[in-house]
Amino acid sequence: MEKTESKTIQFYKMSGSGNDFIIIDNRDLSLNVGDLSVFARRICARKISVGADGLLLIEPSKVVDFKWRFFNSDGSVAEMCGNASRCVARWAYLHGIGGKKISFETLAGIISAEVSGNVVKVRLTDPSPLKTGVKVNLENGECVLDCIDTGVPHAVSFVDSIENCAVFEQGRQIRRHEYFQPKGTNADFVEVIDRHKILVRTYERGVENETLACGTGDVASVLAAAARGMVDSPTDVLVQSGETLRIYFIRKDERFQEIYLEGSVKIVYQGLLFEEAYK
Secondary structure: OOOOOOOEEEEEEEEEOOEEEEEEEOOOOOOOOOOHHHHHHHHOOOOOOOOOOEEEEEEOOOOOOEEEEEEEOOOOEOOOOHHHHHHHHHHHHHOOOOOOEEEEEEOOEEEEEEEEOOEEEEEOOOOOOOEEEEEEEEOOEEEEEEEEEOOOEEEEEEOOOOOOOOHHHHHHHHHOOHHHOOOOOEEEEEEEEEOOEEEEEEEEOOOOEEEOOOHHHHHHHHHHHHHOOOOOOOEEEEOOOOOEEEEEEEEEOOEEEEEEEEEEOEEEEEEEEEHHHOO
């Protein structure tokens, strides 16, 4: 019986404070896997493929160091992801695509980053104006939310106990609530500890579940807390992975600017993806 060679694709697996991503270098634009949304959904599936919260394709840019194409684990395209930004910045630095200071294109705009060992600090694009006190009806009653777009839309709910919060059940309802249609939203649940520390849990749109961390959600949570006079810059965010992210910001004329997200990034492994894993 004649043996046939299976097509392979080199990839990297990285984790940003519990958010995990698959990174593929496509700077030569040679990736040929058909529908990229289907491809992303299949290789992000846990247990039957690599498994991840999202897929990052690194492609050439004419204006900065590179650009990315980002897909959530359900195959949908995402404008931005804070923890993925930190992962891809370190990956690019280690592969000589840029120096310790690096910039790249996303659908949300140009993101700049600074790499210092395994710690990466990214400057996010300025957010939308914050909407406070948005009331929506859920199955268990009315919920009051603060809404802001930090690259992707987020709805923030302040709770007394993050541990006892029904993140999946309430998050799923908020994510698909008619108020946020047609695109939907991410849902963040926040417990404020003191003026420089909060706890956050997030139900992520596109993953359709709670994740161990969400960079843009952590930023949204901090900014919502700051608007309510609860925290000051910098604010540490303790996420479900047990790690801590630090958020810096400036508030001027009721708007937030110069927003930075900082935390550690881990290289989990490098591997070869075989065709049978995504076909």
